[in-house]
Amino acid sequence: MLATLIYRSRLNQTLDPSQLADLVQQASLRNAQVQVTGILLFDGEYFLQVLEGSLASVNAAYARISQDTRHGNVVELLRDFAPCRRFVDMGMVLFDLRVMQPSLVLRKILRFGTLKYKLASNDRVYKFIRNFIASPNGNGGVRNTSPEQWQFTIKTSPFASEAPLFAEQPCQFAFQPIIEPLRGNISSLEALIRGPNGGSPQEYFSTIAPNKLHEADLASKGWALAMARRLGIGNHKVAINLLPMSLVKIPGAVEILLNHITRNQLNPGQIIVEVTEDEVISGYEEFTWAIRQLRAAGIALAIDDFGSGFAGLSLLAKFQPDKLKIDRTIVTDIHLHGPKQAIVKAIIDCCAELQITVVAEGVEKIEEWCWLEAVGIQRFQGFLFARPMLNGVSAINWPQRLTRKD
Ligand code: C2E
Ligand code: MN
Ligand code: MN
Secondary structure, eight states: OOEEEEEEEEOOOOOOOHHHHHHHHHHHHHHHHHEEEEEEOHHHHHEEEEEEHHHHHHHHHHHHHOOOOEEEEEEEEEEEEEEOBBOOSEEEEEEEEETTTHHHHHHHHHHHOOOTTOOTOOHHHHHHHHHHHHTTTTOOOOOOOGGGGGEEEEOOOOOOOOOOOTTOOOSEEEEEEEEGGTTTTTEEEEEEEEEEEOOOOOHHHHHOGGGGGGHHHHHHHHHHHHHHHTTTTTTOOOEEEOOOTTTHSSTTTTHHHHHHHHHTOOOOGGGGEOSSSTTGGGGHHHHHHHHHHHHTTOOOEEEETTTTBBHHHEEEHHHSSEEEEEEEEHHTTTTGGGHHHHHHHHHHHHHHHOOOEEEEEEEOHHHHHHHHHTTOOEEEEOOOOOOOEEEEEEEEEEEEEEEOOO
């Protein structure tokens, strides 16, 4: 099967046209041995390369490029399969846009197309090439800071690192901060349910009879808030997770929640309820009603796990929450992945238009955070900054920009 891969990267050094030609020749020879062919465009700073060959050879070539220190910001833009090569089997053809006319480049590229493939101007790969040529600065490349520009400092949080449990507590909670790293601000603490032995939410809920699930879910929020108080929550915010149907199936759910809030001397404005699309569909009318009540009481709403398959555009179309949390599956390796980048940019645009605050969850790598900061996200949750801590809040890892010593 013939695989196609397109990536964009940024050159870490300066190269004059002859050096570039040498470099490409070396790479072409290596690629020829494994029958990887394609097109390479260079605009003086960014590369766009189309690789064609067997899946294994294309992957091997791409792995080598990703490791090559001359390339920075290597971002995968397209992976696809094709019935045959788009470009004539003649190695890697270089187009140096510093010395070639864009219109000539495009004409040549169309001419390079194999007759068999009938490369046409509506071909997706060709459109990537055309777009790269038309828009300077690497065609959508984000100028993120490099990880080396940051240094992390661990600071204890203003909360207790451990709070004593209540004698009758059936479940426990791990708390994880959501922070604004560059402001040094803790936006909220998320309460994540744990079983009596520290087991996961799934494990805990599996011990509960299905007909008691929503009741237990709602009741557990009383414990979450009581623990938050014991941790010294002060004026900070607490995010709690609720199955949407817990708000629907339990009569007076919002009142019960409000009681938990006031009993723990908290204010509804400090509470954020996080929901996913999981069950919403089955009780849409009642859910809408519950949400209205939450909003009327001053409680904020967040759509959790946005983009995970459970929380998607249909939920956002029905409810515009205060916050939208981008799921970890999209955040992971975002700095390497063009399609994820395009999705996150669209989410950011959409949320900016609707005045919804975006939170990125599951941030584990400094590169992920650098990219997300660069596109304008300010709130983050993830192991990079702080792990959830059972009945407590861990110290927080705050990034600081290193001042350059010139
Ligand atoms: P969630 O609300 O999306 O919570 C975030 C989950 O991601 C937590 O998993 C947290 O431990 C994990 N996490 C945070 N940062 C990172 C990271 O950087 N890397 C990785 N790999 N994971 C990270 P947890 O605690 O296992 O919770 C799983 C899910 O269970 C939660 O996802 C939430 O949907 C649900 N849940 C938690 N507490 C409750 C609750 O009280 N009621 C209900 N109905 N669901 C709950
Ligand atoms: Mn959550
Ligand atoms: Mn989530």
